[in-house]
Amino acid sequence: MIRIDVSKVKNWELIKKKHSEWYEEKILPSIKKAYNLLSKKNKNDSIKEYKELLKKIKNKGKNFVIERELFLGYNHDYLLDLIKKLNNTNISENYLPHKLFSYDKFPNHTGKWNRHKLLSLMGIQVCPYCQRNYISSFEENNDKRTTADLDHFYPKSLYPFLALSLYNFIPSCQICNSRFKGSKDTYNSVYPYEESFDDLGAKFKTSKEIIYEILGEKNSGFSVDIDYENLKDEDNKKIQNSVNNLGLNKVYKKSHNHYIRDLLDTIEKYPEKYLESCVEIFDKLYKNKDKKERFIKHFNDIIKEPYRKRIENGEPLAKLTKDILDEFNIKI
Structure with missing residues (x-):
């Protein structure tokens, strides 16, 4: 596994700007609405804890999805447990993390900002996970495309609130992303934005x-x-x-x-x-x-x-x- 050194990604600041602006426009309003509605429900401990999580995310505004610190100071086991407990509450599905932070809302190749534009601007040419397969960028119908998958280092099924976070995105080959890694919990493993096998x-x-x-x-x-x-x-x-x-x-x-x-x-x-x-x-x-x-x-x-x-x-x-x-x- 090799390290993704963002100081060498010449478009990194542009990527952060575009991604945070897209999030502010398309995602943040729904998070604010969910927080306001949940504030009226305060009997369930799980709901109270979830409100605190949403409050931290809301207060960070558009910067939440471009911050390097992903876990907001929470213990990872606590967050996993909280996500599980939320499924047993009476919260509307639309206000649960997997809906509020749905990765499906991030366009694949349409609109001003999408996955392929992000991948192309990153310019990562080799899969950071295996360093075996090239990642290529190309144009199709006057639009940017790449051969990479945009993997969630921390799986969105386990950490749904990180489904749109920039530092949770790893450009990877399909073999690493789909064939092997899938939705396995990667919390205690080598995180490419910080270290590599060489390090x-x-x-x-x-x-x-x-x-x-x-x-x-x-x-x-x-x-x-x-x-x-x-x-x-x-x-x-x-x-x-x-x-x-x-x-x-x-x-x-x-x-x-x-x-x-x-x-x-x-x-x-x-x-x-x-x-x-x-x-x-x-x-x-x-x-x-x-x-x-x-x-x-x-x-x-x-x-x-x-x-x-x-x-x-x-x-x-x-x-x-x-x-x-x-x-x-x-x-x-």
């Missing part, structure tokens, strides 16, 4: 013995694991939850073996083979030993450059590439 020290690894099999041209199978066992308990648990929620241990285990073979073969084996075949040319052109070594170094740099760029640009499989090279102590 916490989790790494992909194979087996140090496997390089000898790969470079020795043995056709043996191997698997990729995510190593986080030696991290402190709280980080270990967050990473474990993220791995399980997103199926990362499944999609990385053997899916990219061919890529890893090519990576190691290209960097460690191909240059040696190529240089051996050119030895006669080297002897003629570079009788000076220093010149020959400089040429060899330059050639090796050319071979490694695509992988270096992949890592620097955060392209798909960038972390896998970096971690596997680090595991085998290959410098690029």
Whole structure:
């Protein structure tokens, strides 16, 4: 999982402005109305607690959906319990969180502000959850579209009041969003707006013995694991939850073996083979030993450059590439 650094999203302030203005116009009036009507009902403790939640949200105005602090100072278990209890009250469904903050009210690709415009302005090009799949933007019928899903990090089924919050939106690939994550509770897991697997020290690894099999041209199978066992308990648990929620241990285990073979073969084996075949040319052109070594170094740099760029640009499989090279102590 990689971190979404909003300081590097050049349109972030514009996104916040557009999203908060849309919320103020389309959603906030209904929240104010619900709060005023519920103020007349004060016998039920659950209703009183819900009124306090709505009051905090109402008082924040249009800024509620663009604040980084999502839980308004509440304990997460308390909020989960409150949402459950509300279903057993006599409150009209129209005033319950899943209706007031309905994600269905946020247009998909119509109107001045919609999901695809938000995703396009974010400019996230790789799924932050798996870093395996590209996210592409394109135009259709003179409108912005993307191939990304707009995932709710905290599921709207469990946290309906966060269904429209900007910092709860994660541009993601469909595999991560629909196939694996779904509506699982992600409270105690890695939150992409704050941290990444790299930040916490989790790494992909194979087996140090496997390089000898790969470079020795043995056709043996191997698997990729995510190593986080030696991290402190709280980080270990967050990473474990993220791995399980997103199926990362499944999609990385053997899916990219061919890529890893090519990576190691290209960097460690191909240059040696190529240089051996050119030895006669080297002897003629570079009788000076220093010149020959400089040429060899330059050639090796050319071979490694695509992988270096992949890592620097955060392209798909960038972390896998970096971690596997680090595991085998290959410098690029």
